Amino acid sequence: MTNSKNTQEENNFDTQNESTVAKPRDFHETLASIPAVNHQRVQEAWAKIRPGFTHKIIVLDDDPTGVQTVHGVSVYTDWSEDTIERGFREENQIFFILTNSRAFTADETRKVHKDIAERAEKVSRKFNRPYILVSRGDSTLRGHYPLETEVLKETIEQTASTNIDGEVLLPFFKEGGRLTIDNIHYVLQNDTLVPAGETEFAKDRTFGYRSSHLGDWIEEKTEGRYKKEDILYISLDSLRNMELDAIAAQLMEVRDFGKIVVNAIEEDDVRVFAAALITALKNGKRFIFRTAAAFTKVIGDISSRPLLTRGELIDKDAKTGGLVIVGSHVQKTTDQLNELKTVESLHFIEFDAHLVLQEEAFLEETERVRLEAEKMVAAGVSTVIFTKRKRLDLGPGLEEEELKLSVKISDAVTSIVRNFSLRPKYLIAKGGITSSDVGTKGLCVKRADVAGQISPGIPVWKTGEESTFPFIPYVIFPGNVGAVSTLKDVVLTLEGK
Template identity: 40%
Template sequence: MTSRISLVETLRDLPPEWPDNPLPWIRDNIASSGEKMAVVDDDPTGTQTIYGVAVLTDWSLDTIRSELESDLPAFFIVTNSRGMPPSEAGAVNKEVGRNLRIALDASDRKVAILSRGDSTLRGHYPGEVDALDQGLGGGFDARIFVPFFLEGGRYTINDVHYVSDGDWLTPAGDTEFARDTAFSYISSNLRQWVEEATGGEVPSGDVAAISLDDIRVGGPGRVASLVSELEGGRTCIVNAASMRDIEVATQGLMIAEAQGKKFLYRTAASMMRARLGQAAPALLTRDDLRLPNSGGALIVIGSHVPRTTGQLNELLAMPGIHGVEVNANSLVYDAVELEVARVAKTVNENLSQRRDVVVYTSRELLIGEGAEQNLMIGQKVSDGLVAIVDAIDVRPRYLISKGGMTTSNITTKSLGVRRAVALGQILPGIPTWQLGAESRFPGLVFVVFPGNVGDPGGLVDMVSKLAIPG
């Protein structure tokens, strides 16, 4: 039975937040040290809280060296490793780490390195973090684990990680996300989850924790004192129920780093905003994006989580939306070329007539024998969507892609994106990019809509917001 608790009552019963705003201190520290942030992102959705940063789909040594010299405060390396088998994900992260280390060895730039993972605890943990650690040359005093994500309603309280759904908090292990066919888990207590994820290699009793009392009563000094005691690569989880909590924890961690401690981070997206010292930006408007006043939009939906399906159903009921269903069975088992040709032809016809089109995979979940086969099925479906987008020759007014693996493969394989700029968020937790000049559609506004984010009307709200005036 799911042990839901009241969101309002739980937050009300917590100690008051730390009164002092850490952001000015964080910004001053960055300005004086020249620190840049490098994020190794396991799918393309990690820019969902920040703005004005580079997004790279290429992690060659030359690319990293060039980005270290750019004026932007951070860059995200999108590996799409969440959609890879464990061995491939590890190899990619080790390569990224090695290239970062070589580039940094030849630079005097100070860089904070974070591994961005899913706020609902799905992904290759600890494997890809182990590999990144190896590539970077090791020597970290601790791994700091922070899955809090305010925009998505993810809270960590008393070491238990929760997912909010309206007025309720549900332990993560009791949600649909814990039943993911590739990354299932049982534990909601993060200390126990680390033990589960590491197969017992890291016992829950060995996992350190920064509590909300430490953060809200002790402040940055208390956090700095606690993390300064960590050594030997020990795992430490951070509790958080607000952005102020994350900002206080970030200041404390940066104080400890200035005193010589070395941390490797595995975090969700909210930590990125705190680390850059950014306040919550205003949501982007249609005018901000300078969208053309003609043409049809393209929405591509590969995510199959229940939240996405509910959003899709509402979008399909919206007047003016033309839906094209892709038969996932055809993409996985047979008739791939015929299905790709059929869908692409229909989409091109609709876009040519300036209609908004949503391309979505059939909602029946295809399940294989074990996690690796399920990842393979997901990859084949994603490859089919890539082929469809590749065959679309009418430039859309804008493009929305829903689902991490779908988005990563479309950007790199269909659109040829090597660098984009994250402009900000069009809705809470939903980043918007402008594609680089090297892409198939230079300057295209590309909305990265995570599968596990948004309320039931999220897609409808977005399409309505971006609609042509009048």
């Protein structure tokens, strides 16, 4: 094993001297230049270390897409003490709490995370079982960072009189083409690795950023409180060389909520890091995690399973059509919607969300869309409701008013689902916030089982018995995932075509 002190010095030296002006890279050339994973050695190390890890794993999901790598786990849509206790009582080691905090204001986010941390700490003491909190965020770096993890840290430290030593940042998510190489986070687009800071996601109106190098990004987001050169970087070379002792030793040295950036391009990279992490946790270290969906699957030791089939999801006696709700306004979603429109057997309804500026007309529009959709679904025709593709823009300085209007639009869309007079054979919601609101306000889900994925990175819930449509297959389709044809492919799978 490599000496940990030397590895740390080399990592810091490389970081200080590398250019942080990230440039696009050829995907295949880049992968060819990186040492291959020794899968057998990784599995052997994991099989030796993982069984001794018994912490309860609580994943706080800032939108419903965080279950896009797992199956056979529970998702709860509230965070009461009773719910957290229910999660601790489960036989499963891991459970998810859908906070949907990416749709919250900063103040709302602060309160929710304070409440969860206090309750998790209380329940942990009651059951005398240690736990970790994973803040599952967007793999393209959007969301309330560093607010969420800082509130968790501060609350736990105040409640438990203990120290949180560090924060692990691991945004890798292979199914979505989000890879971290040389500490730079990339988004795969047509065989080109595009630095995340150069994508449309970095231009998000609420959670935008400039940096692609994760050290720079942390420094940017924390307004300089954490410096790029003070961050611990876990390199791909260290992971591929299986330097478990060295990585664990590095983690043991982290204190004062120091930041740890993990490079990864394969799930086994995460598994090697997690093996070293477990050693540090067993030795008393405490960390908060800000990660994408890959880490939750690995740390939860959840197996891979084949993609879900129509036969596993659709009742063979179903006579109604399916219902698809498209709300996300990212370009990828619009492109996927346009491709879906080539399926002639579907019925399409545009919901003119701009009428939200005229209260009476907006109510009439909501009713018109629902009645037309009900008529078609009852006739066995699967129907797609999509919001007007042009985003409502009131002009500079009116972002708060736009947010209020977007909530009204979301409430109207979810009311269509909640008040739907018949059960569709399936339901798809496109977009993170859209899928959360449809799930919690439209379907009124309190707890759901994650059945698996219907396409890479696209999870399916089976709703609970308390929901508007019990046990319906509910496809949560992230706005930023998939190729142009993926939405069409998913619908055609469910349609049996």
